[in-house]
């Protein structure tokens with residue numbers, strides 16, 4: 921949960937897209953959240969959900985299994 925700038929619906933749909941950034945030219949690569957999603961979903965076999973209101977902040981909920989399935993390495 922943060923109390924940052926928040927995101928509108930349009931931005932939320934692109935949040936996890938690689939190279940989507942509102943900070944291009946200002947030091948952002950647009951890779952941060954796509955890497956987070958990849959780690960949570962692929963490596964950790966979990967889920968990530970987000971809720972956000974423009975101007976109010978964003979809330980990320982990460983759900984992780986305690987035991988990983990299959991061959992992990």
Ligand SMILES: Nc1ncnc2c1ncn2[C@@H]1O[C@H](COP(=O)(O)OP(=O)(O)OP(=O)(O)O)[C@@H](O)[C@H]1O
Nearest residue numbers: 924926940941942943948949950951952953954978
């Ligand atoms: N906590 C947040 N609050 C508001 N907007 C966010 C938040 N996290 C990400 N965003 C929005 O989603 C976009 C993509 O995020 P992402 O982390 O992938 O890239 P970035 O932060 O722009 O670049 P980098 O991660 O390389 O610094 C951001 O540019 C911003 O518009």
Ligand SMILES: [Mg+2]
Nearest residue numbers: 948951952953
């Ligand atoms: Mg980022």
